[in-house]
Amino acid sequence: MAATQMTFLRNRPYQAVSMSHFFIDVLNSSRNLLVAIIAVAIGLTNTQVGIVLLLYNVGGSLSQPFFGWLADRIGARWLVIGGLGWMIGFFGLAALSGDWLALIALTAAGLGSGAFHPTGTMVASETSQTSKGKATAVFFFSGQFGLFLGPVMAGLLLQQYGRPGYIVLPALAVIAFVYAWQYLPINRQALHEKKENRDKARQTPGLPWPVFVRRGVPLIIIIITGSTVSIAAITFAPKLFTEMAYLPAYVGLLSGFYMLGSATGGIVGGALADRVVWKWVIVLGMAGMVIPIYFYIPAAGVVQVFLLLAAGFFSGMPHTILVLMVQSLFPGRQAMASGLALGLMFTGGAIGSFGLGIIADRIGLATALQATAVLPIIGLVAALFLPKR
Template identity: 35%
Template sequence: MYVPRTRQFWAVSLSHFALDVIMSSIPVLLTFVSLYVLPLSAVQFGLIVGLMQLMGAVTQPMFGWLTDRVGGRWTGSIGLGWTAGMLLMALLAAESGQLLLMAFVIVITALGSGAFHPVGMKYAAESHPPREASNMAWFFLSGQMGLAFGPALVGLLLENAVPVGNAFGAALGSGLAGLLQERGTALPAVWISLLSLPGLFLILMYLPGHRAHRAAVAAGKEQTRGNKARAPLSVGVLLIFLVMVSLRSLGSPGVVSFIPFLFQQKGWTPAEYGLIASSFWVGSGLAGVFFGGLADRYDRRLVIAISMLLSAPTFFLLPLTDGVPAFVLAILAGTLSGASHGLIVVLAQGFLPASKALASGAALGLVFGTGALGSAFIGWLAGIIGLGPSFQLVAGAIVISGLMTMLLPAQARPAEAAAEVLPARSSQGEVKA
């Protein structure tokens, strides 16, 4: 099995892991804050998370444009450092009781994510051009592992920060149960920001600065001169793609941010609802490489559609379960819904083969942007009909999205990809598949 080995690749991939640990910890952190520090409704929770995700999505094209001109060393390192620093500021705002300030800082934390992702995708793909697709799959895997690790880690850090005053009050009897009040503290979560330090070092060491970047751009223009092929992309196909991705994003990442909130309402501890959120992302991360291999062999649309249709029942049943079955469903939901994440980017690249960087950024921005709007919508909807029924309505949207995938035009595999699918032994004796 191919595993990337270049320093440039691992600089951006390890940084991707650290950044997504921080970003994925925020919904768990907000869940804890809403219960023990600053009260938050489902509507407020959804609005904060949604605006944060939207900020990261809409700024990616701008930072991608900047990276194309100045290189990724400073854009990537500042983006990662900004994310870690803003987490600390958000924790301080929560501790001081400043709800609006905390919400504002959390939202602008996503500027760091918007800055880093174009850098990461660019240099992961370019670290070994003959293996661009494989490099991208591993790059996304590192991020998904960060998404899986973050909620569990912050849940464990906050486990001992839960106040015990209410428990003592309850022991005194119903007449005195409300007399003892104690606030929790979210400050232990600050330790996860330290995970950014190795990534910062690697980016500064191994990503090109402005001068080296300009030299690489000049060399690349000579190699790609005259390659201006256009893909047959009609308005109808574009609209189908936009609606399909938007409905799919209601599930992941839209409703996923509410998994900690859902199980906190069932009485789970921070460690428990952090762990179930992590279990979703573990399934999602491992699925990408496997389903990517299937998409190399079969119709990409069919692989996406089947994975989405199979994921819908897991989202529908998740609010109805508790205990071990809930963990099983969360893993299945992550595995089946996460399978389409990287494949959506591949579909977009197929529509614009001469502008793959633009297609990748636009597709990822669309996923995150519609997921952000979806989080805000789900928070509003949960305030009206409840969080459980909101999960079940999202399951219906995922079914529609999966069916719409088959309305997109089929894409022929490139000759190189087709050759990779055929088992062939390399000069080193490795079997390629």
């Protein structure tokens, strides 16, 4: 039975988008370590770091609904290949150029992430109708595992070879680029079916407005609070640890543990999505974040590692479910809905992190990061108002 449910793993297009997701997020997460090192080298304030990361995340996230809309019409191939190729080019430039040009390249790279994420999510969620939650969760796991390995590998490369050594990571991503080019075709039959589904959706009454609002508003609150906590942790914790004179390899390892926890939590949450009432998985994730988020800053050694793993685990649990819940609000428009969900995650988190940077310049970065522990409590309360499915 389990083997039957996992047949989606043998699907070539699914493999292509999952492999691409891994390398996209290796680059995404290692970006934070690059920015932290450049920021300390040229003396950027926390607010300025927040602006750099805001531009990257907003550029990548505000474009996601558009790219999702486009994917529903032209298919996944060129958006997956183009998005990954775009990121390979700009991250390669960031490795080999001067500090300011590297910051510009890292900012521009966000559009590639924006093109890939809603498109890849669409392919993953459509691969298996019997194990939709599991297939989507494994796709997200590939990205989360990339988010774990990215800072670890980047830290080792930067410590040994400096920024030019970082070129290894975009070079490795060429493997996924070639695989996607080979095995991700334009599925014209699927495009035709999507067009028919869109036509039917236009003729079918959507959710009543009060129901849409009752479901949508709590989702927005949950997504913004949860993503702000996560993006703040993976963005500003490396800068804090760098300021504390931690070696780049150790900073990368600590950042990676958060993402390893998030990857594991995403798999657990996705598996539960096929068996348990969705809202309670979200409630558990929000509740579980509070204590480790508050205490990982003052902790040290093994305790700090454990708390980062726990914080990441609980933050990752609701991820798949939130995307599927947003998709359920827009029948026949899965890629666009994925773009809206992921775009809101990145935009909300980026704006929240920018605000955190401003606050951190006034009260201190460590104190500001600890204060983000209140956000999951707000998300937990909002989750209680969600319907059962």
